[in-house]
Amino acid sequence: MPDFNAPVRDLEFVLHEVLDVEHAGIEGYDALEPDLTRAILDEAGKLARDVLAPLNPVGDQQGCQLENGVVRTPDGFTDAYAQMKAGGWTGLDCDPDYGGQGMPYVLNTAVGEIFVSANMAFQIYLGLTHGAYNAIHAHGSDAQKATYLPRMVSGDWTGTMNLTEPHCGTDLGLMRTKAEPQDGGSYAITGQKIFISAGEHDLTDNIIHLVLAKIPDGPEGIKGVSLFIVPKFLVNEDGSLGNRNAVTCGKIEEKMGIHGNATCVMNYDGATGYLLGAEHKGMRAMFTMMNEARLGVGLQGYAQAEPAYQAALDYARERLQGRAVTGDENPDGPADPLIVHPDIRRNLLDQKSFVEGARAFTLWGAQMIDKARRNQDEEAEAMISLLTPVLKGFLTDQGFEMTIQAQQVFGGHGYIEETGMSQFARDARIAMIYEGANGVQALDLVGRKLGADGGMPMMAFFEMIKAFIRDQGEDEALATSILDPLKSASKDLQEAAMFFVQNGVKNPNEALSGSYDFMHLFGHVGLGYMWAKMAVVATKALADGTGDPAFYEAKLATARFYMARRLPAVSMHKARILSGGATVMALDADHF
């Protein structure tokens, strides 16, 4: 099984050199001193390497077991969970009023990447809890917050999100789960929810389910959906656990991957639920957390590509097969290592340039969430709302593709479960689907975000790139290999956006037929922008003679690779978009 080494230096590079978090002028960011962040990332890295990563194949092979309503997680998961709790990792960026450490979300994101890379299925138990924590923190009454948040921050209890039903996923307006008012102000929740990650397990004494349901006689469709807190065990006034609530796990799904996480069918049989937020405003409550939740899934995409890349790189350096076309590079050995072959290098650089670009893109997005939240900055809020579907859709699509490319480096050995390369791909696959399938992300991007606020956030994005390029002045090398391609790609994105504006109103299908391509076009420009930023930092560091020159040379070389070899995808996406919707809409449904 592949070892995992947390990319601490690369995370520091993004946090301190590219984003310069300490001086970003965001409330609470002054705490992010390099010594502190390094200590935290190092500790997270140790836990990831020594505890979580070794359990990753165990979780895959054993999966979760449901017996008599009880779910057993794979061997070692409860111990690992105890260590996560003991280390305070469950509350790193949570509100100090409820026992959290109050660190910025950007740092939590960096730490989260490390944990997801080591063991995605395990980390989902914590990720869901964090989502539920956010919802209660944003919409709960004081009493609800006091009852639930401290135990969720400490990790004593976990949380879940219950949206999907057998007949409705994206279209939640079709929901059937009912919430009937009962004495004492609570509701009786009845219905079935499916695909509930971490819905039942043996890691904690209690599980706090957040459940979307309809109160009878409310508005039709999505406008009649409310959000409820449904604890597995009711909580007594003194905080002790009371009666078992009428919510049970009916089944665990057999899935393609993330076997270590229990994906449950949850049956609510008149379970006691407490309204969270206002009646019929359940979707609004969900939307509050959406940017963060979706960024977290985008992160899963590249965070699976990271360990897959590490393993592929090791293999390419060690496996001797064939000879370099330009002459033996390992003349004393029976063959040269795989990494001498141009196509293996092309493959590895695809992975490397994606993962490092995606990391910068994601942490930049996390910083924007902090800025929006901590500084009440509306422009940052608008920008991250625009970027969220891109972060989610593009990074998970490409992340999965890169796990496949990493697997390919291993040849036949990559297809054998023993090497662990299959698991990275199978686990990464889910991120393209859940938290809004990527087609829904594309629809959100083109159908809602692009035209939001009269298109101001989109225009601000273009202006930001223009200003960035202008600011770099006259550096010839940078201009040719880095800035010109970015400029051209950004123009392509603008042209595509303009096409939608001009044609989408008359015929929305003209725009929506190109939505998926637009999401990818946008993603490439986003990563291109990140690589340009990283190249500028690396150029300066090399000129100043600070740090390890090999590190910065590698960043520059990878930036040039991205521009030359990855960014040309924009021309394809643009051409597809500009071809319009006619060929997509022409065929009658019966004649496919």
Next chain:
Amino acid sequence: MPDFNAPVRDLEFVLHEVLDVEHAGIEGYDALEPDLTRAILDEAGKLARDVLAPLNPVGDQQGCQLENGVVRTPDGFTDAYAQMKAGGWTGLDCDPDYGGQGMPYVLNTAVGEIFVSANMAFQIYLGLTHGAYNAIHAHGSDAQKATYLPRMVSGDWTGTMNLTEPHCGTDLGLMRTKAEPQDGGSYAITGQKIFISAGEHDLTDNIIHLVLAKIPDGPEGIKGVSLFIVPKFLVNEDGSLGNRNAVTCGKIEEKMGIHGNATCVMNYDGATGYLLGAEHKGMRAMFTMMNEARLGVGLQGYAQAEPAYQAALDYARERLQGRAVTGDENPDGPADPLIVHPDIRRNLLDQKSFVEGARAFTLWGAQMIDKARRNQDEEAEAMISLLTPVLKGFLTDQGFEMTIQAQQVFGGHGYIEETGMSQFARDARIAMIYEGANGVQALDLVGRKLGADGGMPMMAFFEMIKAFIRDQGEDEALATSILDPLKSASKDLQEAAMFFVQNGVKNPNEALSGSYDFMHLFGHVGLGYMWAKMAVVATKALADGTGDPAFYEAKLATARFYMARRLPAVSMHKARILSGGATVMALDADHF
């Protein structure tokens, strides 16, 4: 689990309308009358639907079991195999001298597609046998042919190909398996082979292993490799089974997919082997079968995408979720079917246009193999040799991608094994790896095939497309939406080839860095050419008023989609290629 319906009408369309096999002037093709091919395809379709497809999930779930050296295939496989034998499907295109039916390979390919779509893991047992049959037929002595071929043609015995060893896959020169001459002219084979598909099983009484090994004191490396027949049970003079040979299955691999096929570690402990062909000419013997074997794997790529597409299409028609943006299309229902959504249509059309284009491309390739073999046509041989890496690499990469897209249509349900969508993807994944990993295909294409015969086959390909376009005359609609894009894409391919010619000699890395992109660029032009041919046929049929107009309209619409939405990939691949090798080769192996 998804039903499977053999695409008989589409296969007939390619065979009789696009390729016009009956009048193609190839030895034996006059037998391919539409009534005959329909009867055969229909029968194959029934067997596929009723017997093979229902066993596909069974094979995936049960896998094969190794106990005390005996491998048990999944429930139902032995029965299904008996039906394949009884129907004569094992010898459809085999030599009548050995009991085969002597049908053209192109028909066997069409039938093979149906069986692979229904149950790829099962069909591999038959595919490997066919490969071994080919090798013995081409290189065996009369006695060897008489001993082995009739039983392989009848399906009484199966065959395998043993190439890979733990430390060498692509680089077979590193091989360690030894073949020591022993009394009576046979050899004692000693060594370990891995990844041996169908290496051991309970379908037949005997298994004929073809094994690459080195005779001591022969030439170094790949030039010292010979090919041997190593039967599981030695065959007595009278054809009865004799002693058990010293070849055993040491282990079955746990794989990402094709669980129904036993992928074996095979241990040879002084097993008796018989030289097949000349000493030290083992690789040459393998190369004889390579075009056919690789085309067969390329077929697996699109033949997995076909049932995945069928399932995704059914689901998109039935699943109600959301409303069409241009107004309700199912006003009496709670929601519209998925297929109203532009991005779902885009996704489905990606799949449809790929599968149908790939089918034409593959059958055209199979026809070329027939022409080369039956008419001893050297130009056809040169052309199919050029196209083989494209057929293998492009069709398996894209085929896998399309199974992923089909899975995506199902949302969360696609990730659950129950729907069967995961299996299509997991099974399709292997085709990108075995029979020469796709990076090796790209290397073969650019490093060997492109420059073969002074580049004549490549030039012949360009000439063929030019002539085709010229032949279409002045049809305006066809020109704009079909022929112009093909012409432009073909020019891009030519430009890329020219770049390799101009730069590859000075610095081979300039060419090899772009090899993977070239394979895909070539593949898109190939499919574009197929779609243009299909569009011409459809246009003519519509003008003539023959057949079902809806069928031909759908072909035309799909052709237009391919040109507008898939072919633009060529611009991306060209840009990457023309960016050269510098960014790929820049980074030192230690600094990745």
